[in-house]
Amino acid sequence: MSFNLSALAYKNIRRKFFRSMAIAAAVMVVAATLFSVTTVMDSVETSLARGTKRLGADVMVVPAASESKAMASLLAGEPSTYYMDRGIEEKIRKIEGVKKVAGQLYLKTATYKCCSTGDMFIVGFEPDNDFTITPWLSESLKKPIAPREAILGRSIPAYTTGSSFQVFGKVITIIGLLEATGMQFIDNALYMPIDSFKGMVETSDNGTFNIFDRINNEISAILVQTDPEYAPRRVAIFIESRIEGVKAIVSEDVTASVRKQLFTLLKSILSITVILWIMSVLLISVVFSMIVNERQRELGLLRALGAKKRDIFKLIIAEAAVLSMAGGLIGVSLGGLFLYLFRGQVKAALNVPYMWPQPLNLVLLVLICLCASLLTGTLAALYPALKSMRMEPYAAIRGGE
Amino acid sequence: MLEITAVRKNYKIGNDIVKAVNNAGFKVEKGDSIMIFGHSGSGKTTLLSIIGGLTRPDSGTVKYGDTDLWSLSDNELSEFRNRRINFIFQFSSLIPTLTVLENILLPTAFNKSGDRNRNFDAKDLLTMVGLKDKFNAYPSQLSGGQQRRAAIARSFINNPEIILADEPTGDLDEETEAEMLALCKSMNVDKGITFIIVTHNTDIAKQCNKHFVMNRGILTPKAMG
Ligand SMILES: Nc1ncnc2c1ncn2[C@@H]1O[C@H](COP(=O)(O)OP(=O)(O)O)[C@@H](O)[C@H]1O
Ligand SMILES: [Mg+2]
Numbered sequence: 236m237s238f239n240l241s242a243l244a245y246k247n248i249r250r251k252f253f254r255s256m257a258i259a260a261a262v263m264v265v266a267a268t269l270f271s272v273t274t275v276m277d278s279v280e281t282s283l284a285r286g287t288k289r290l291g292a293d294v295m296v297v298p299a300a301s302e303s304k305a306m307a308s309l310l311a312g313e314p315s316t317y318y319m320d321r322g323i324e325e326k327i328r329k330i331e332g333v334k335k336v337a338g339q340l341y342l343k344t345a346t347y348k349c350c351s352t353g354d355m356f357i358v359g360f361e362p363d364n365d366f367t368i369t370p371w372l373s374e375s376l377k378k379p380i381a382p383r384e385a386i387l388g389r390s391i392p393a394y395t396t397g398s399s400f401q402v403f404g405k406v407i408t409i410i411g412l413l414e415a416t417g418m419q420f421i422d423n424a425l426y427m428p429i430d431s432f433k434g435m436v437e438t439s440d441n442g443t444f445n446i447f448d449r450i451n452n453e454i455s456a457i458l459v460q461t462d463p464e465y466a467p468r469r470v471a472i473f474i475e476s477r478i479e480g481v482k483a484i485v486s487e488d489v490t491a492s493v494r495k496q497l498f499t500l501l502k503s504i505l506s507i508t509v510i511l512w513i514m515s516v517l518l519i520s521v522v523f524s525m526i527v528n529e530r531q532r533e534l535g536l537l538r539a540l541g542a543k544k545r546d547i548f549k550l551i552i553a554e555a556a557v558l559s560m561a562g563g564l565i566g567v568s569l570g571g572l573f574l575y576l577f578r579g580q581v582k583a584a585l586n587v588p589y590m591w592p593q594p595l596n597l598v599l600l601v602l603i604c605l606c607a608s609l610l611t612g613t614l615a616a617l618y619p620a621l622k623s624m625r626m627e628p629y630a631a632i633r634g635g636e
Numbered sequence: 637m638l639e640i641t642a643v644r645k646n647y648k649i650g651n652d653i654v655k656a657v658n659n660a661g662f663k664v665e666k667g668d669s670i671m672i673f674g675h676s677g678s679g680k681t682t683l684l685s686i687i688g689g690l691t692r693p694d695s696g697t698v699k700y701g702d703t704d705l706w707s708l709s710d711n712e713l714s715e716f717r718n719r720r721i722n723f724i725f726q727f728s729s730l731i732p733t734l735t736v737l738e739n740i741l742l743p744t745a746f747n748k749s750g751d752r753n754r755n756f757d758a759k760d761l762l763t764m765v766g767l768k769d770k771f772n773a774y775p776s777q778l779s780g781g782q783q784r785r786a787a788i789a790r791s792f793i794n795n796p797e798i799i800l801a802d803e804p805t806g807d808l809d810e811e812t813e814a815e816m817l818a819l820c821k822s823m824n825v826d827k828g829i830t831f832i833i834v835t836h837n838t839d840i841a842k843q844c845n846k847h848f849v850m851n852r853g854i855l856t857p858k859a860m861g
Contacts, residue, residue: 238734238741246733536729539690541718541746541794543711629682629691632725 240546244553247530258522258555259562261515262608266566268508270604271574275581276501277592277600283490291367292337292458293467295484296327296474302482305456309489314356314420316341318453323478327457330473332465337364340429341455356420357402359429367458368426372411382433384408386426389415402427403435459483497585512611519555519615527551527623534623535631548624555616556609563608567601637830638664638687638798643696645682656682657693658853662846666797669824669831671841674850680834681726683855684800687832688721689713700797718746722791724801726834729787730775736762737771740790747794761789764819766812780807788816792823798830799823805837817843 248255290309297305301317308315324338340359360368362380369376372386380386385407387394394400399408407427415422461470471483527534534547542550574581592600623631645657656679664670672680685691687698689705698705700720708716722743723729730739740758747755762771765785767778775783784807791799801820805813821843823829833840841847841860849858 238738238745240745242738243731243734243745250733532727533731535690536725536731537742537746538714539688539717539723539725540743541714543714543746546714546746627691628689629685632690632727 240550241553244550244557247550247554248557254522254526255558258519258558258612259565261518262559262562262611263566263569265508265512265515265611266563266604266608267570267573268511268566269607270567270570270600272501272504272508273600273604274570274574274592274597275585276498276505277596279497279501279585280494281592281596283494290458290486291370291460293461293486294459294471294474295486296323296457296459296478296481297455297484299480299482302484305482305484306489308420309484309486310493314341314343314423316343317455319455319481321452321454323481324454324457326478327459327474330470330477332462332470332473333459334462335364335366335460337361337366337458338429338454339367339456339458340432340453342432355402356424358424358426359432360426362428366460368413371413373414374411376411380410380428382428382431384410384427385431386411386413388413388422388424388426403432405431405435407431512607515611516615519559519612520618523551523555523616523619524622526554527619531623531626531631531634535626535628535634538628538631544624548620551616551620551623552613555612555620559608559610559612559615560605562612563605566608567604570604637666637701639697639699640664640687641697641699643683643686643693643698645679645686645691645693655679655853657686657855659696660850660853660855661696662848662855662857664798664830664832664846666830667824667828668846669821669833669844670846670848671844672832672834672848672850672855673836673841678850679853679855680850681802683850684723684802684832684834688723688800689717714746718743719794720797722794722796722799724787724791724799724804726802726806728775728780728783730783732775735772735774736767736778736786739775739786740793742790743794755794756792758789758793761792762786765789766815781809781812784808785812785816788819792829795827796829798832801831801833801835803834803836805835805840813837814839 295305295309298317298319301315304315304317307313318340321338324336327333328336338361342357342359343355358368362369368386369380383405385402387409389412394409396409396412399406401407402425407425413421413426459470459474461467467485467487471485474483475481534542534550537547537550591597626634640663641661643657643660644655647654647656658679660679660683662670672683674680682691686693687705689698689708692706700716703716705713705716730736731742734742737758740762744755759771762768765788767782767786767789770778770782770786775786778786784804788804791801799820804820805816808816817840820831824831831844833844835841847858847860848855850856
């Protein structure tokens, strides 16, 4: 029969239940805040990286008047439509530093009153020029895409490869699916060769129109891949100086400016978290000083019965570690729950297509937050533990009188 | 087996220096039962603490055989206390969060070496001090006397060479006191455990083979009539 130190530490935790809970709660608050803030930061970073990578273009040329609409699609994933003359595409192709050019045409079925699919964002693309859509197919196509065939974004679960439905009065067959991105305007869209629009009709209160007639000579955006020897920013300047009425948006700049904006906000939240953390450490430290003062005689007694300095140290640190680990686990779970419940609001507030971190990143974030929690309690208990450990047994016993 | 030589310990209280232990020295043979008595504040507890390795003397030596107690490192000293010394304290010394049985087993928590077999059995000891049905009780559920008996049982658990007892029978009634005394006597005679006891109790005094009186830090042998 014997007895060990961990049992004593465990019993000490249960001794003053509410005090122990208070310590765990302090760590919990820190862990919950830290976890939600770092998760959001990670999500912002991932969203930005994915969004611009996903765009696949170094420069995006749009009508100058529609710059803000285009930005909104890029950053918030809001689908929007705007048009300019299709002839611009050929002009851009000739500009110095331009490597690849692909035009895209954006349509919203709601505005064109399509009857069979409901509200849908339609992207017309040029299969021969495209370098931004087909690379992201979840499975590559067996043969080139033909008119009246379409590729579907991932958030329209009703249809899969092979299913067909009516768009603007014509039957369209789905032949491929894109990988999910979390960007609404990519995930929610239907991608068709621009030529598909030939003969399509829209019906509205004013009668029936052939939509291709209306948009025959228009295009919404021109995606540009630049020559590696030219900085995208330079190419953008070339484009804007040669062509009237267009805006050349550089993807790098978009990411950089958004990251800067969001991270200033998140950094201030993070510094509040750090202040919170320091306060928790101080608070727990005060509580642990109280605890060891109260138990001074007991600690002296343990020393008399053969406890080494390091046993006393371990005993106190173990108590702090268990409490802060418990607080950390609850905090991380609460933080996760909070993000899950308020994901809509978080998305809206930050104006980015919000996504959960990759599983590996998530595990890493959880681990980091748990380590920080563990550190909170143990750091706080460090001084009281060292102080009690160094006390002479007799002084400890007398001090507790 | 134990030799205390010229031990001094002063405390500074404000501008005054209290000579708590002033040049104390005596020899202890294995199986001795030594009694120390004296007024409160005369330095008895301080002396026991120095002998027990709980507080360092300003000067003088405490030698167990060839081992100079106060030249050991702190870890060695802790191990020495754990294996070879035990205490019965003046105050109630049970840990409130531990059951009586766990309290008795406490010294074993710090003994990581294999020599635990020489320990006494905790349940046997509790049975000997009449707490057979209190193994899983908490100290707060015991009377003062029962707590004291548990503390006495704990002092035997590691089968120490020496037990340093500071007014061990303070809150016991006469009958229990006699029982505890008999137990200590049998441990002393049968197991050869040495006792140094601080007490004013004349019954205990009669059982002891050497007697000292302490007065203002000065220890002097006293012949008992
Ligand atoms: N840690 C201490 N600090 C200051 N004075 C002390 C300390 N321990 C003991 N003393 C003083 O030393 C003297 C002896 O105390 P103590 O050994 O407890 O005596 P006794 O046990 O005989 O009552 C007393 O005057 C006491 O006040
Ligand atoms: Mg005393």
